[in-house]
Amino acid sequence: xxxxxxxxxxxxxxxxxxxxxxxxxxxxxxxxxQVPRDKRRIFIPFADLRxxxxxxxxxxxxxxxxxxxxxxxxxxxxxxxxxxELRSCWLGREISF
Numbered sequence: 001x002x003x004x005x006x007x008x009x010x011x012x013x014x015x016x017x018x019x020x021x022x023x024x025x026x027x028x029x030x031x032x033x034q035v036p037r038d039k040r041r042i043f044i045p046f047a048d049l050r051x052x053x054x055x056x057x058x059x060x061x062x063x064x065x066x067x068x069x070x071x072x073x074x075x076x077x078x079x080x081x082x083x084x085e086l087r088s089c090w091l092g093r094e095i096s097f
Contacts, residue, residue: 005082009039010057010073019074021085025049026065028074044072052086054079 007019009028017030025045032040044065051066061079065072076082 003082003085006077008075009042010062010075011039015039019076019082021082021089042072046089052083054083 004018004020007017007028009015009017009030015030015032015035017028017032020027020029025043025048028042028044030040044067048067048069049065050068051064053064053066055062055064055073057073057075060075061077062073062075063079063082065074
C-alpha cells in the first residue's frame with residue numbers, strides 16, 4: 001500500500017500538489033501559498049468514499065471521488081496506475097468504480 005502521485009485539485013482553479021494513498025485513505029497536500037490553508041492538506045478516509053470514476057478536466061485525465069458530503073476532482077498523472085492501486089486497497093469494501 002502507498003504511492004504518491006502528482007495531482008492537482010480542481011476547485012476554484014487547478015492547484016498542483018501530491019495525492020498519496022495511505023493506509024486509512026487519501027491525502028492531498030500542496031505547498032502553494034495562494035491556496036487557502038484548509039485546502040493545503042485534505043485527508044479523505046476510505047470509509048467516506050462512495051464512488052470513484054475517471055473523468056476529464058480541460059482535456060487532462062482526472063479522477064472524481066464522491067464522498068457522502070461532497071465530490072472532489074483531481075487531475076492525476078498516471079491515472080490508470082492510481083486507479084489500479086486504489087482498487088487493490090479496497091478489497092472487500094463497498095465502493096463503486
